[in-house]
Amino acid sequence: MKGALWVCERDVRKFIRQPSIMLAAVVGPFITLVLLGFAFGGTITHMPIALVNNSQSPASYSFTDLLRNEQNCSYGGVNCANAFSVTNAPDLDSAQALVRSGVVKAAVYIPSNFGTPINDSVLPVITVYIDNTDPLSAAAISGLMAQAGSQASAQIQVNSQSSFPVTVDMTNMYRDVFYIEFMAPGSLIQSIMFASIIGGGISILFDKQRGIIEGYLVTPLKQYEIVVGVLLAGVIKATFSAFTILVLAIIFVGVRPVANITDYALIFITIFLTALGIISMMTAYAVRAPAPEVYQFTAFPINLILYFTSGAVYPIDGFPPWMRAIANINPQAYAIHALRLAMYKGATLSAVIGDFAYLSIFTGLMVLLATVAFRRAL
């Protein structure tokens, strides 16, 4: 049994000298705790909605004012402060267009005759068209709208001494999208990230250590050919991984994207741009990292940060401000936004053009960075 002690002693001694493994075991879970805890723990606020108020009557204001409440707001025990950020839309068509292009999460339609009760008994119905491809936001919107409806009814009763209940009707704009479908785009992007960390960065580190990269230098291959070749191979590997995840998700977990050629083209462009950007980013990091171990131990925490702040598992509207700030610059957030539009909403190019613009800028910068970093390492 004494032998076990010596084996143990050796391991503990090695650990004291090189605590990086244990550090990695601590850093990863802690980042997960913080990010996941704050992501899922937060009340979803500032949800963008489009409002069409054709009534402009006191009764309609008693409803819309509730949507704009900024503080000390609670309906029926549900905290509703800053729940929405309201945009006025001229008509229902343009409001629904905003939902379709992913700018707002719901369109609230108040008909022009809302102030006048029908048959002296009920007020005309307010209709809320909800983007249900984001099931968590959709559920929050439904709850808050129903509460706002009853609150408004009570207020109208006080103001006009008559009881005309406000009816809010929720309409889903799309087929039912399950949470797992909501999550799927994030997994596609994560497979790009993994392919880039392992297939891109680590394989370059190995090649560098083994002298393969120096071996390239004694061949007539030009420097830019080496960089382009390495990045292109990375993009092929990452794109292949992402599409494999997509196929697996369709077959095994019931993800049902809109089967439309345009949308598949948009999915492909999103994945290609993201793959090129992320592979370039990780390549630049791998060749410039102070040591291979540093790259290996930091790449996965970086992955966690990008994944959980991207809105992959929970709507960004539910994040605390510091996480929302990261989400605003996180390319994965834009990629996932574009993928959700293309996969579940039958979006057109104009809907995702903003995401594409951001991804193009990010990818362009990263390719430049990778080229410079690679040339200096060569």
Place this chain on the structure above:
Amino acid sequence: MEEAIRTFDLTKNFKGFTAVDHLNLEVGSEIFGLLGPNGAGKTTIARMLTTVLPPSHGTARVAGADILHESEEVRKRIGVVAQAMTLDVELTAWENMNIYAKYYDVPSDTRRKRIEQLLDVVGLSERADFTVGSYSGGMKRRLEIVRSLIHEPRILFLDEPTTGLDPQARSAVLEYLKKIHKDENITLLITTHYWDEAEGLCDRIAIVDYGKVVALGSPTELKRQVSGGDVIEADFSALPDRVLESLRSSDFVLDVSRHESSLRILVKSGAEAVPRVVEVANSSGGKMQSLTLRQPTLDDVFLHFTGRSIREDTNIGKKRFVSSWEGMRR
């Protein structure tokens, strides 16, 4: 003699020291060896000649092209076998060769024939479709050598080509190199710190130390420069400093060097010297265990020119070793 390589004051300075110092060297169509301990500057010379490392001063013509201004031409005309294994172990021998041929723009119709022929030269035809991961060290080295010949280079550079190989694989590799030199009519430039390897393989050898050529010639010529003498190696169980002093002052001794408890004594005539060495050693208080008389080797030549043995120099070599990534071109 057809000129393959010619250097003009080729110099490389690293932070704090000069790795290669105004080197002027001519290499013809031959097997040429750069012999020296680790850190002597031979790998730095090879890296400059293969255009990986820019010289600090001077230049060189390699295969008819200038390493500074026509580096791309140089790279097309040379083959390089690095010291580290750079094969892709996940791929087959054939795939390794084929991809390399593509790097050099070898047209597809000649590619197939050339690969078959080269694999045959080193006896790997039957293993062509096996992944390289299944190869022994010697097989890998042989494959790397023929891979670098795929584009019919005029000069082949080999950096320590037998490092890490067992004796059998080593002699096989050396035999293949001789054969390739003859069959392909190609200049081989080999860096090595194995003197027996250089002696058995090279037509001419440059002994390099501290970035300079300290001796140049065929192995026979170089050995003749050690005054045509013999070498006595003696091991001692007790070796007081007095033994060295007495031997140094003896007229029959040309040179003495000590390595731990053994002496290497260069003498004019072995047969006459042996009894006198024993006598001097005993009278100075030394206790001799064994004594060997032999012909001088290149290691003795190295010792003669540098005052150090190649083998005992590894520590100095380590201190002078420069990161392989430092100051590289492109």
